[in-house]
Amino acid sequence: MTILVTGGAGFIGSNFVLDWLADPSAEPVVTLDALTYAGNRANLASLGGDARHTFVHGDIGDRALVDRLLAEHRPRAIVHFAAESHVDRSIHGPGAFIKTNVEGTFTLLEAARAYWGALQGEAKAAFRFHHVSTDEVYGSLKADDPPFAETNPYEPNSPYSASKAASDHLVRAWFHTYGLPVVTTNCSNNYGPLHFPEKxxxxxxxxxxxxxxxxxxxxxxxxxxxxxxxxxxSGIRAVLAGGRLGETYNIGGWNEMANIDIVQTVCALLDELQPDAAGPYARLITYVTDRPGHDRRYAIDARKIERELGWRPAETFASGIRKTVQWYLANAEWVAQVQSGAYRDWIDTQYTASQPAA
Structure with missing residues (x-):
């Protein structure tokens, strides 16, 4: 038995694949990734020669390909990361988000339904479709609102979050209508190694x-x-292993922070770890015009996953952000490789052309 991971060359997906296969007893992984701008084969380079890992360059919207992979590898689970995920990009070009996040998820669900329907006995009972989503589907919170719980109504405010909300609803409907054994997780803002430098x-x-x-x-x-x-x-693994079918689990870090405080923290760490002779890095902070429909606050109530599955984050923000900055300092070559001409053009368009905030 194997697991099929969609979007496994992206930021979260590649971390999941590497984390999964770090266990010598883990099941083999088939990674399916379209290698769009944020998908990077180099993220999985350390798995070269590992017979437990198979990489397939392809699109989740290619039904024939997905059907072939399911028939050939017989996965006992699909972990679905593949998504367009950057709010700014969704504002400039929403079509790609509808195609991947909505139509792609639909195609994957239909392929999974046909595959699962043909399974027998224990293999059918064990199969899971794990849909990875975001807290942005819940909308925006006021300063004194309680954090998002799994029962919060959906109020997406960007083309990205609307497309993810649509995919969440499809997954829910395929459980209730067809009985497909699904679980969904909605996470807060991720950070760490291998993060494409647009976030x-x-x-x-x-x-x-x-x-x-x-x-x-x-x-x-x-x-x-x-x-x-x-x-x-680790939260995804906990839900995949023990989550109740048809349920949603919020995965959060219990770390609410303002963007400016995040930036100040990163600057202070860089001042400590790689000081700049020109002065403190915070001198580079530049305020630009806010983006349209910018949600003011997100916060995750992650008590359900702790109560039912015993999961809590292992890292504080202080420990996690230090590890993250250290990783980027130690992996300058990776950063240079992902900074393609297309990436530089995007950053120039999005930020340097912005007018300073009044």
């Missing part, structure tokens, strides 16, 4: 080291809950 934390690290501006939207007081990626991976 806040890796962007700040990379720009600071290059002496470039550190762009902060609006007043920088937008609050997020931050989850170290390896903690997220």
């Amino acid at each position: 806040l934390i890796p962007l700040v690290i990379v720009n600071a080291l290059a002496g470039k501006p550190l762009p902060i939207y609006g007043d920088g007081r937008q609050i997020r809950d931050w989850l170290y990626v390896k903690d997220h991976c």
Whole structure:
């Protein structure tokens, strides 16, 4: 038996695959990834020659390919990470998000339903479809609102979060209508190694080291809950192993912080670990016009997964962010490789062309 991991060359997916196969007794993994701009085969380079890992370059929307992989490898679980996931990109080009996150998830669900329906006995009872989603489907919180619970209504505010909300609803419907054995997890903001440098934390690290501006939207007081990626991976494993069918589990880090405080923390760590002769890195902070529909606050109530499955994050933000900065300092070659011309063009379009905030 194997597991099929979609989007396994992306940030969270590759961390999950590496974490899974770090256990010598773990089941083999088939990684399916379309290798869009944020998918990187180099993330999985350490698995070269490992017979337990098979990489397939392909799209979750390719039904014939997915059917073939399921028939050939007979996975006992699908862990579905594959998604377009950057809010800013979804504002500029929402079509790709609908295609991958909605249509792609639909195709994958239909392939899984046909495969599962043909299984027999223990193999059918053991099969799971694990859908990985985001806290952004719940919308935005006010300063004094309680954190998002699994029972919160969906109120997505960006094309990205709307497309993920749609995929969550499809997964729920395939459970209730067809009986497909699904579980869903909604996570808070991840950070850690192998994070493509368009998101806040890796962007700040990379720009600071290059002496470039550190762009902060609006007043920088937008609050997020931050989850170290390896903690997220352990949470997914816990839900895959023991989560109740048809249920949703929120996975959070219990770390609410404002964006400007995140940036100040990263700058202070860089001042300590790799000081710049030109002065403190915080001098590079630059406020830019806020993005449209920017949610003010996200926070995750992760008590359900702790109560039912005994999971809690192992890292504090202080320990996780230090590990993250150290990883980027030690992996300058990886950063250089992912900074393609297309990536630089995107950063220039999104940030350097922005007008300074009033």
